[in-house]
Amino acid sequence: MLQNRYIALGITGSIAAYKAADLASKLTQAGARVDVLMTEAATHFITPLTLRSLTGRQVFIDMFDPTTELAEQHVEIARRADAVIVAPASATTIARLAQGLADDVVSLTVLATEAPVLVAPAMDHQMYENAATQANLETLRQRGYTIVGPAEGRLASGRMGLGRLEETEVLIGAVKQALGRRGDLAGRRVVVSAGGTQEAIDPVRFVGNHSSGKMGYALAEAARDRGAEVTLVTAPTALACPYGVRLVSVQSAREMRDAVVAACQDADALIMAAAVADFQPGEAAEQKIRKAGKKGLTLELVPTPDILSEVRGDLVRVGFKAESRELLESARELLRRKQLDLVVANDVTAAGSGFATDTNQVTIIDASGQEEALPLLPKYDVANRVLDRVAALLRERGEAP
Ligand SMILES: Cc1cc2nc3c(=O)[nH]c(=O)nc-3n(C[C@H](O)[C@H](O)[C@H](O)COP(=O)(O)O)c2cc1C
Structure with missing residues (x-):
């Protein structure tokens, strides 16, 4: 979604300025045209040459420099930007923006743009907590700017606290959300479930599965990038929550049922990408089961709740069916039995498909029985193909956001 988009990146006098090089590089690698100011x-703190090399584009520092476009048309970068991000934003620049000044290329561009503006503060804890900085940030928030971070951790001063520039991945997530704010899911509430549930055997062991959560997280991210308000109900995974997504962490199928049912109260769509256990130990042992003196151990398993059939209302409901055999038959059966709008059939034994991979090969089956077999694609692209169908179903139902 960053392909050919103009991103104006304002870099200011913070010790974190070197991290802006990584941001400029990753945005450029994703296909964006990055205008560095x-x-x-x-x-x-960092040389213009570094930024110029990483972006392959002219870097703007002096608005009066007769060799740059700005001397001809001083608001050109502001006009062409699809999003403006100031990262790192120093306390001084934040004050300057709050005052509405336009006396350097960064503040000039922010003041002149109609694009969404993101501000990522980076400074020492005391400077950040100072009432002046807080008041300035509040002014920017009220003007509709998005304040991203800061993160907490070790600061350049050696102290711990709030003031670190957010990680590059978070900043890119914020840019994508800003770019997608008028997407085809704008104003829609989408609930996504992800990860593999863990059903306790005793306080230290569980029955689990190989789900990495990657498909569900990709769906949450892609829905956010199309303007949706996303709740991600997730069983334990090793993944970071995508920026701008509301995270609800659960462990067992029962907890996931409760969280999904609650999140779906006012949702437009539910996409169940989680690998929910079909069976759980009847009752978890209160103490750790000991090996000593036992020849074996038999677990009595009982069925887990059926989450999709417990979610009521006229929301679009999408199920995922992962199988190692007779995939399409069982996906069709799931679609009929639970009266779903879509089922995404996922052969977990195919190469590059299923658990823990970054790609997936799926067939989407709709309520009329039509099947669309997709090629092997990155999970983010699979997510978008599923969301194309969800967005179309929501449009057909004519529920205006
Ligand atoms: C070594 C050093 C590190 C600094 N780090 C920061 C910082 O992380 N955040 C900040 O707001 N200011 C920091 N400053 C102060 C700013 O560079 C200074 O306020 C400057 O006027 C900011 O100007 P600008 O907003 O126009 O870039 C630092 C100064 C020095 C000398």
């Missing part, structure tokens, strides 16, 4: 102070 630097305050004079920023050039003490």
